[in-house]
Amino acid sequence: xxxxxxxxxxxxxxxxxxxxxxxxxxxxxxxxxxxxxxxxxxxxxxxxxxxxxxxxxxxxxxxxxxxxxxxxxxxxxxxxxxxxxxxxxxxxxxxxxxxxxxxxxxxxxxxxxxxxxxxxxxxxxxxxxxxxxxxxxxxxxxxxxxxxxxxxxxxxxxxxxxxxxxxxxxxxxxxxxxxxxxxxxxxxxxxxxxxxxxxxxxxxxxxxxxxxxxxxxxxxxxxxxxxxxx
Numbered sequence: 001x002x003x004x005x006x007x008x009x010x011x012x013x014x015x016x017x018x019x020x021x022x023x024x025x026x027x028x029x030x031x032x033x034x035x036x037x038x039x040x041x042x043x044x045x046x047x048x049x050x051x052x053x054x055x056x057x058x059x060x061x062x063x064x065x066x067x068x069x070x071x072x073x074x075x076x077x078x079x080x081x082x083x084x085x086x087x088x089x090x091x092x093x094x095x096x097x098x099x100x101x102x103x104x105x106x107x108x109x110x111x112x113x114x115x116x117x118x119x120x121x122x123x124x125x126x127x128x129x130x131x132x133x134x135x136x137x138x139x140x141x142x143x144x145x146x147x148x149x150x151x152x153x154x155x156x157x158x159x160x161x162x163x164x165x166x167x168x169x170x171x172x173x174x175x176x177x178x179x180x181x182x183x184x185x186x187x188x189x190x191x192x193x194x195x196x197x198x199x200x201x202x203x204x205x206x207x208x209x210x211x212x213x214x215x216x217x218x219x220x221x222x223x224x225x226x227x228x229x230x
Contacts, residue, residue: 003092004043009230010040016157016181023154028121035129040225045076047224050130054140055103057096061142065091067105070199073209077218086200087122088113103197117151135206136183137162163209170217
């Protein structure tokens with residue numbers, strides 16, 4: 001089985017997922033874990049996915065807040081626009097002025113946003129049962145883990161496909177200093193430029209990049225175990 005051949009990361013993910021599920025309290029996080037993991041041996045064309053991007057008030061998940069999540073369901077044929085959603089988080093502390101210049105989420109926007117627990121519940125419901133697609137997935141993984149620990153006392157464990165990691169794994173070459181940026185990689189595949197640092201736009205942009213990468217990889221319709229983040 002391919003899950004055994006490439007099984008190290010998959011076994012580690014399964015063990016972490018099971019531990020987190022056992023420790024999750026009743027509510028949105030436990031519901032997320034009850035949706036269970038996908039079949040890692042299945043072709044990626046049979047996998048339910050959701051592209052996700054987080055806009056944050058900094059890069060340190062331990063001390064900075066999530067401000068926005070953009071999520072869109074997808075498969076290997078399309079991004080499902082009707083599923084696309086933007087979830088705004090209301091931070092406890094004042095916004096970082098330096099970060100506002102980047103993400104353009106203002107005090108007025110976060111004042112109307114949902115408190116952390118409510119916003120996080122919406123994200124968990126949107127992601128349940130899906131493989132998450134992100135560009136440099138360590139950011140999304142770390143911030144969702146930190147948020148779940150704050151609200152539920154238990155971390156967030158989910159299967160991710162990282163489009164940045166796939167690019168270096170599938171198409172190794174010398175990259176320019178900023179060559180792995182989402183916009184740069186999209187340009188390589190002839191995808192149109194989008195405005196960066198918008199949660200929903202970046203989620204869709206990342207999902208489109210994965211579809212483009214899959215058309216160029218040597219093995220068509222690879223099993224999930226070969227695509228998952230390692």
